[in-house]
Amino acid sequence: MAVQAASGTMSRSQTQRRKRIVQTAAALAVRGGVDAMQMRSVAERAGVALGTLYRYFPSKMDLVVAVVTEELDLLEGGIVRRPPTADTAAGRAVDVLLRATLGLMREPELADALVRSLITAEVRIELDTRICDLVWRVATDDLTNLPVGEEVSDAPVDRDSTGYVLIGSLISVWIFELVEVLKGHRDVDEVERRLHITAERLLASF
Incomplete structure (x- = not known):
């Protein structure tokens, strides 16, 4: 057990x-x-x-998830200490994803581990939800109940809402962009430009 x-x-x-x-x-x-x-x-x-x-x-994948989760803990802690200051939901969402990108690019092998874990069926839901919840709370400017590490937030997240689904779509674009960076096909500046364009279209109604 x-x-x-x-x-x-x-x-x-x-x-x-x-x-x-x-x-x-x-x-x-x-x-x-x-x-x-x-x-x-x-x-x-x-x-x-x-x-x-x-x-x-x-399993090995359980261990990979634990490693990636520690990276997410660090990202969440940094966001709580220094919240995004953009005026729009799109700007705040991109801020989170860029911080994650820059942090991961310092350790490309860990970035590879994150991408692999996010596209593996048995762990995709767990990590997708963790990342989507984080970006959702930041985009909607609701950091007061942001959980950090093993803490659990009591604030509900409506994962069936249109806004949450759109955040999920943005996350999917970000994962693809991470893959392109790891392949050497993109640099971070280009990723930032593409994320801004995508987020501004997807989250225009926020």
Whole structure:
């Protein structure tokens, strides 16, 4: 049975062990991408038994998601500390996506891990929802209830609304642009231009 991820269900030592595993996996990903995150290598470098690693992360993709989630935690924390100041929903949404892009481009292998996890069926819903919720709250200028890390917001998000669907469409464009950057077909300035054009059209009614 997998160890529960939420800090409230783990002891302090379990939480520290899990964090060490994720940090080890992230370090391997930075050097060699998802392919370098072999479960046996992660276990050896983190100083845990392979069976212990699998109790925390039943599959390699679970571990990839944990690494990517830490990056999202950092992004959310930065947004809470320094919220976007654009006057429009489109401008605020693009600000978030550009911050994410610039952060990921500092570690292209982690960017590759994010893209792979976002296009993998079994984890797409989880990460898509996390990113869409973040951009939605920023675009609608509702940061008062923005959850950070493992905190959970009580503020409802209407994921069936037209606005939320449009945010999802913008996220899909952003993922495609990330792929183009990783291929060397785009630079960040071009991504910014394209995101602004797309966001201004999609979110004009916000």
